[in-house]
Structures are given as structure tokens and as C-alpha cells.
Amino acid sequence: MTADQPADLVLRGGRIPTIDAARSWASAVAVRNGRIVAVGPDPAVAAHVGANTRVIELRGRTVTPGFADAHVHAVTAGLARLRCDLSSVHGLGAYLEAIQAHALADREAPWIVGEGWSMSDFPGGIPSRVDLDRIVPDRPVYLESRDGHSAWVNTKALELAGVTAESQDPEDGRIDREADGTPGGGLQEGATSLVDRLVPAATARELDAALRLAQAYLHSLGITSWQDASVRPHVEEAAYVSLAARGDLTAKVVGAMKWDRTRGPEQIEDLDQRRAAMTIGRYRPTSVKLFMDGVLENHTGAMLDSYLDQSGKPTGNRGIAMIDQAVLMVAVPRLDALGFQPHFHTIGDRACREALDAVEAARRANGPSDTRPHIAHIQVIHPDDIGRFRQLGVTANAQPYWACHEDQQDQLTTPFLGPERASWQYPFRSLLDAGATLAMGSDWSVSTPDPMAEMEVAVNRIADYHRGERPVFLPDQRIGLMDALAAFTMGSAYVNHQDRDTGSIEVGKAADLAVFDRDLFDRGAGAIGETRCVGTFVDGVAVYEDPALEG
Numbered sequence: 001m002t003a004d005q006p007a008d009l010v011l012r013g014g015r016i017p018t019i020d021a022a023r024s025w026a027s028a029v030a031v032r033n034g035r036i037v038a039v040g041p042d043p044a045v046a047a048h049v050g051a052n053t054r055v056i057e058l059r060g061r062t063v064t065p066g067f068a069d070a071h072v073h074a075v076t077a078g079l080a081r082l083r084c085d086l087s088s089v090h091g092l093g094a095y096l097e098a099i100q101a102h103a104l105a106d107r108e109a110p111w112i113v114g115e116g117w118s119m120s121d122f123p124g125g126i127p128s129r130v131d132l133d134r135i136v137p138d139r140p141v142y143l144e145s146r147d148g149h150s151a152w153v154n155t156k157a158l159e160l161a162g163v164t165a166e167s168q169d170p171e172d173g174r175i176d177r178e179a180d181g182t183p184g185g186g187l188q189e190g191a192t193s194l195v196d197r198l199v200p201a202a203t204a205r206e207l208d209a210a211l212r213l214a215q216a217y218l219h220s221l222g223i224t225s226w227q228d229a230s231v232r233p234h235v236e237e238a239a240y241v242s243l244a245a246r247g248d249l250t251a252k253v254v255g256a257m258k259w260d261r262t263r264g265p266e267q268i269e270d271l272d273q274r275r276a277a278m279t280i281g282r283y284r285p286t287s288v289k290l291f292m293d294g295v296l297e298n299h300t301g302a303m304l305d306s307y308l309d310q311s312g313k314p315t316g317n318r319g320i321a322m323i324d325q326a327v328l329m330v331a332v333p334r335l336d337a338l339g340f341q342p343h344f345h346t347i348g349d350r351a352c353r354e355a356l357d358a359v360e361a362a363r364r365a366n367g368p369s370d371t372r373p374h375i376a377h378i379q380v381i382h383p384d385d386i387g388r389f390r391q392l393g394v395t396a397n398a399q400p401y402w403a404c405h406e407d408q409q410d411q412l413t414t415p416f417l418g419p420e421r422a423s424w425q426y427p428f429r430s431l432l433d434a435g436a437t438l439a440m441g442s443d444w445s446v447s448t449p450d451p452m453a454e455m456e457v458a459v460n461r462i463a464d465y466h467r468g469e470r471p472v473f474l475p476d477q478r479i480g481l482m483d484a485l486a487a488f489t490m491g492s493a494y495v496n497h498q499d500r501d502t503g504s505i506e507v508g509k510a511a512d513l514a515v516f517d518r519d520l521f522d523r524g525a526g527a528i529g530e531t532r533c534v535g536t537f538v539d540g541v542a543v544y545e546d547p548a549l550e551g
């Protein structure tokens with residue numbers, strides 16, 4: 001017996017976690033006209049194979065639903081890769097080689113702009129202008145550090161910015177200096193803007209190229225949809241609209257329009273207009289990003305109790321709440337009433353509580369809604385607030401790659417929180433146990449966008465680059481691989497309001513699929529993070545294919 005119409009694509013002989021409600025397994029899937037028409041054991045798809053059906057023999061390899069990155073900065077990450085990208089090299093010699101190669105490749109560029117160097121590669125963490133001057137003396141150079149908190153510039157850039165021995169440090173930053181007071185080429189925090197404000201804005205062509213590059217890279221990792229976590233007019237928005245209008249946006253993208261914290265709730269009208277005007281093709285700007293606080297490493301994350309000093313005594317500093325709470329209590333209910341999704345950035349437990357309070361105010365004002373608010377990062381959550389995620393229908397948007405022992409955690413975070421609060425970090429298991437919906441994302445370019453590396457850390461709470469070297473970080477908060485996979489597919493699809501159409505492998509859904517080079521669930525096959533994507537499909541169309549897919 002054959003089906004009325006044969007499938008366009010059949011994948012069979014695999015290990016397929018379908019991520020349906022029963023968490024069932026299949027070995028084969030059939031696709032026609034971009035939709036899934038059959039899922040099950042191999043015999044269930046046999047009738048769908050016709051003369052023109054493309055058949056991929058999986059031979060025990062895994063197919064998952066397409067991954068959805070619930071918090072990523074695709075355009076700016078792509079831009080960083082187009083510019084002078086130092087994120088994959090280490091050490092002064094390698095940096096200089098990369099910078100020189102970049103400068104030679106584009107002799108016309110008025111500025112050399114890039115990012116990705118690490119403080120640990122310089123004595124005292126501070127780079128020198130002299131090294132840059134030797135290779136680029138005639139054009140200004142501006143290079144941001146990996147964490148975005150410092151910049152490395154050459155003499156030409158300092159000259160153009162008018163930064164001299166006489167210049168005062170700005171209130172919110174520091175100009176690193178040589179022995180005689182001459183600016184030395186390192187700029188810290190707010191001092192970076194002395195030069196950054198002169199760097200030419202990315203052109204429409206650059207933005208377009210940046211998004212194309214990011215999209216191709218994310219597809220190559222099995223990602224078929226995402227939420228851009230900070231969309232500004234003329235920057236990210238221009239890139240998405242440009243690609244979507246040409247039909248070149250192959251990913252399904254929700255944009256989180258950046259809330260301007262220098263303005264009040266009156267900006268909601270502008271957001272509403274942008275949502276109406278910029279919803280094109282696969283791009284939907286239906287979310288609003290509320291940047292609630294800073295980070296713990298420099299004590300700007302908003303905490304309920306104060307940070308400790310080196311000797312463990314309270315400092316009185318509770319970090320910075322970036323959005324006035326009175327504004328928030330008005331803005332979030334109004335956004336919710338207009339059908340906007342609030343997307344919060346919270347690091348500290350005070351920021352998290354204020355976000356939950358704002359959603360509670362929205363629920364009180366508007367009753368239940370389907371706006372699906374979510375809180376990203378959730379580094380520290382006070383235990384009293386864990387249960388509120390489920391109560392209020394707030395999704396926990398985890399960046400699991402950070403939940404491990406690494407230097408930033410062990411040296412710059414744990415000691416200043418003290419043991420009790422340090423144990424409240426990244427409480428993914430507690431959230432799941434309390435019935436919260438969990439989504440996952442990378443925060444790329446801050447961290448790798450590879451979901452396999454991220455899921456490895458969610459499961460083991462050990463960095464993939466420290467396998468076997470460091471202890472498990474808060475072992476009680478480990479989650480299973482199936483839970484991590486569900487968070488990265490159905491959980492993130494839910495956040496993006498795409499769960500009816502994608503996020504699981506079920507008949508009738510879009511054929512958004514990722515094929516991997518092994519059985520993901522077989523630990524004899526190596527670490528989770530070593531798993532490689534070999535093929536990615538959106539609506540049944542291949543958007544990434546490695547020769548190994550057929551091989």
C-alpha cells in the first residue's frame with residue numbers, strides 16, 4: 001500500500017526523540033509540502049516513499065526538532081564575525097597576526113573595528129597601544145574585549161578622540177595610563193565610549209551581510225528559529241526587515257525590541273507602530289526587551305542584599321536596577337494589554353523579583369493573557385520566587401552554558417555573594433520541579449551558540465572546556481538531557497509562540513528538523529558537546545547540509 005501522494009523527504013533508521021507530550025521515540029519521519037506527514041517506526045513511513053522521494057538513511061543517528069535559541073544577538077554577533085574577530089585566537093602574538101591580516105584585507109576601511117580579546121592574555125589584564133601602533137600606525141583601531149567591558153585602542157584612535165595625559169577619567173570608567181600619565185591604550189567600562197562614539201555605524205550592506213552570516217552559522221548548528229534579544233531601529237531591525245522582505249530570512253525569528261530606559265511608558269506607542277510596520281515574512285517583532293540590571297562580576301547586578309567585600313563583610317552596595325520600578329509597574333501591564341511579550345534580562349535576585357512583581361501587576365490588571373513573559377539569564381533567584389514562575393505563567397529562559405565552575409564564577413562571583421546566595425545560581429532543576437516552563441538560549445556572541453555545548457553544561461554543570469578538571473557546579477541543579485532538549489525545542493518554541501507549528505516532531509507540524517552525526521543519547525558515543533549537526537531543514541527545505549548527511 002502507498003500513500004496518496006509520496007513524501008518529498010523521508011529520514012529513517014534513526015533515533016528520534018519527538019518531544020511530543022509523551023516524550024515518545026520514533027525512528028523515521030516523512031515530510032510533504034514542508035509538513036510532517038508521518039512519524040513512527042520505519043514501517044510507518046514505508047508507504048510514503050515514492051520514486052522522487054529523497055530518502056536519508058540515518059543509521060542510528062539522531063534527528064531532533066529544529067533548535068530554537070530563546071535569547072541571541074544574531075545581528076551583532078554576525079557583525080563581530082565580519083569585523084576583526086579575535087574570539088577564536090589566544091595570546092598577543094595571535095591577536096596581532098589576526099589584526100594585521102584584517103587590516104591588509106581591507107585597506108580602504110577608515111577604522112579597524114573588532115572584538116573578542118581576553119584580559120587574561122595581557123599582564124595585569126591591560127593591553128597596550130604600542131603593540132597596535134607597530135602594525136596599524138595610520139588608521140584608528142578599536143577592539144572590544146570578550147566581555148564587552150573594556151576596549152583596546154591605538155594611538156591614532158586616542159588622538160582622534162582627543163584623549164591625552166590631561167584627560168580626566170569619566171565617572172563611570174577608567175583610562176589606563178603609562179607611567180607618565182599618557183593614555184596607554186586600555187579603556188575600562190564607561191571610558192570605552194570616548195572612542196566608541198567615533199566608530200562609524202554599520203552600513204545597511206554590513207548589517208545585511210552580518211545577518212546572513214549569523215543565519216548560516218546558526219543553521220549549521222541545527223537552529224531553525226530564535227528570539228533576537230535586543231532589536232534597535234536602524235540596526236537589528238533594518239537587517240531583519242531587509243532579509244525578510246527579500247524572502248531570504250530562512251529562520252523563524254521573533255524580535256525583542258529594546259526598551260529605551262531613558263524614556264517612559266510613552267514609548268509604547270512607538271513600539272506598537274514598529275510592530276505593525278515591521279512584521280514581514282518570517283520576522284515578527286512582538287516582544288519587548290527590558291534590561292533590568294547589570295552583571296555580578298562588577299557588582300552591578302541588582303541584589304536583594306548587598307554584595308560582600310574581600311573579607312566577607314556586607315558592602316552596602318546592592319547593585320543597579322536599570323529601570324525605575326514605578327515605570328515598570330505601569331509599562332509591563334500596558335505592554336501585556338497590547339499583546340506584547342515582556343522579555344526581561346535579570347541577573348540578580350532583586351531584578352528577578354521586580355520582574356515577577358511587574359508580571360503580577362499585569363495579571364492583576366488584565367487577567368490571564370497569552371503574552372508569555374519570560375525572564376532570561378536568571379543567575380540568582382531567591383528561593384521564595386521559584387514557585388512564582390509557574391503561578392504567574394513566566395517562562396524561565398536559561399543560558400545553561402554559564403552554570404559551571406569557571407574563573408569568572410569562582411573568583412569574581414561566589415566570594416562576593418557568600419555561600420548561601422551562591423547556591424541559588426542557575427536553579428534549573430528547582431524551576432522544573434516547581435512546574436515552571438524552561439526555555440534555553442545562548443546569549444551569543446557572549447557565549448557559543450552551539451546548543452550541544454550548552455546542553456552538556458545543563459546536564460553536567462561542568463564546562464565543556466574543563467571536562468574532567470573541575471567539580472560539578474551545584475550538582476542538585478543538574479537536569480536530564482531529555483529535559484534540556486525539550487527546553488531548547490518546545491520550551492523555546494513556546495516562548496516564540498511557535499509551539500503549535502514547531503518545537504516537536506508530530507504529524508501536521510512544520511518540518512523544522514536537525515540531523516546529528518551520532519546517537520545523541522548514547523554516552524558511549526562521546527560527550528554531548530562533541531555532537532555535530534550534519535543537516536538542518538526549515539519547512540522541509542534544507543538550509544544546511546554537510547556531505548556526511550548522506551554518507
Ligand SMILES: [Zn+2]
Nearest residue numbers: 071073229443
Ligand atoms: Zn543578551
